[in-house]
Amino acid sequence: MGDYDAAGLLLQVFPTAKIMRICALSVRRCPSMSAKTAMLLYLALATPALAEEPTVALWGWGGESCGRWLEIRQGRATMPRANEAMTQWVLGYLTAYNTFVSRTGDVFARTDAAAINVLVDRECSSEPQQLIAPAVATVIRLQEHREDGGSDE
Known part of the structure; x- marks a missing residue:
């Protein structure tokens, strides 16, 4: 936490x-x-x-650093099934966002978990010291910006 x-x-x-x-x-x-x-x-x-x-x-994986996220995603961690657990945490965060905040009810429509993980990887790589929860929030904000007609950057 x-x-x-x-x-x-x-x-x-x-x-x-x-x-x-x-x-x-x-x-x-x-x-x-x-x-x-x-x-x-x-x-x-x-x-x-x-x-x-x-x-x-922050409960669960959201309170871990992006550096830890990257370590686990790159297979350098010894925790069994940690990658799956982190992915499930991110999907739960997105489900809560879709339920309580999203205008469309599905901010990542037609996107699978693997693609969402790649977006979190990219955000975490840019700032490894940040926590996972704010990194996922940034990924959501960028996705909504794209949906509103903005560019990827």
Whole structure:
């Protein structure tokens, strides 16, 4: 288990655009709400995430370093079935994301676990000291950016 900057991960996984959508839905559902009130609602929701830096307990493989991820993925670890266990952790993380956050319900539609692992490999290779959970959050953010018409980089 490890700790990491929850506010940073929150902003990666729940971009401010989602908070703005919440405010926009509030205005539509309550026509008497003004744009000024909606902006205050936005600031009230966004500011605590920016101001506080709480730590979040990570259970399982998400609290391990990307260096450990790479070591296991490259077959240099002695733990039997560790690669499978890490893959299942990542798939569980993605399932939770799809259930509670994703606009489409399947952020990696038509992508298999092996391809997702390659994306995590790439992210972990770029920053081996980061934890696996934030690395997976970055992979999700990049995938959503591609879905929205952005480039791979």
